[in-house]
Amino acid sequence: MKHDKSIAWPGGAKCAVMLTFDFDAETLWTGRDARNKQRPGVLSQGRYGATVGVPKILEMLSEEEAPATFFVPGWTVENHTDKVEMILKEGHEVGHHSYSHIWVSDDPAAEAEEFEKGLASLEKVGVKPKGFRSPAGEVSSGLLTTQAKAGLLYDTSLMDDINPYRHILPDGSKGPIELPWHWSLDDAPFALFSIASPRPIFTNSHILEVWKEEFREIYRWGGLFDLVMHPQITGRPSRIALLREMIAFMRSFPDVWFATGAEVAEAWAALEAEGKV
Template structure:
């Protein structure tokens, strides 16, 4: 659905999103990491340094963002999550312990969903309306589960470049999908550890890819979803990189920076039926606020 009529005549909607996993990125991946303080300290950095630096940058730039936070992080890094909420950023659902879904044990998906929701409601005081699956791993049950629980959107799928609406098996409209891609995820280029080793890209390489992706999204008049992690982009040189990227985006007219929930809500207002969006993946068939920037 190119050339979406975004609010106030915006040409493109830009989501700055942060997966605030803290230590769960390593605990959910491998429970034995609980005895590896060096490995866990990467997640600790995200809470201790990364998020505060990101919040400072967002305040300087006067930009809204969405933070997808596991329930464990909400419970154990509460004072940092409260700072995110106080700054009027969105808290999205990101599981409970950042566990990847096992197709042979789908009860874990429901447990992660319910425990994460309960934690956010109890600690933050609001019910999350958006969800992003840990590590992008999900099941055919997820969209139904989210729809039944009153979620507005999901941001897990990689099957499009524009938002679309899921349709359940019985034809019931499901949640809006805000798609993403690994090419716009900082972890793909910059995340490493002793047990999870891969070479790190230079900041210039990452920035060049993000600029190229944004350029094409802007030309089509659509949507741009940037996925970042405080323990990755929260490093000093990468904060500078993100600030440079924001400056680059702002050189373009009519860019709408918005929280994910605002994008999903706005998209629902300009579409009439689920069929208005792209065809959903076969296995899934069984208050618009933000900032417009102009030169």
């Protein structure tokens, strides 16, 4: 059930902040166009996210003592295992992000296969994910049921609120808790360039203006600020500086709670059990 009132976040916080990273690596490119598997130049952008982006982001998060959630496709788990283990060693959450980052929401069988393969890859590195984010927010209603059967606590694929809410499945049973996001809080529309679909690369000041103004109002509303980033984008040198500045800006507000997706979902579930949402 959705709501139009502020949430009583833990510790009396007025706003919850999720720093999330979609660690797609090369799947961001191969999932959209299989021909990219034979294009080293294109793939090198994704590889940068793994080899440089993730370690530098983890270094910055450690310095800032900020928790984060990394949503990782199964292919990335298998091909950049050391970086996933690095994320886990730093104490961050690892969530489910399909297997190969392809859009399959119009093919239930393929969607289910992507989910199961990705789940199996995560389990091989000792991760039993609590949350799922679909590639580009493309998700069928059936996948929410699949998530519930797999025991996942939350989904973060939809954009229809600024606070968590509970999905109700077709059979009337409770589904995952939704932790909404939005394209305006995603680094990709501002800074992901492709020859196949060229678009402007915006300056830090432009991105910060959008993010800061959105945070200011979500804070005032008492909502969830779910920031979506990608290591191959925000892992670039100046963009890491951008994120550091954004964290400092959010911390200039009193009573802001930085948390993982699992922590946010668990806090909301506790409020739901008490009838407070």
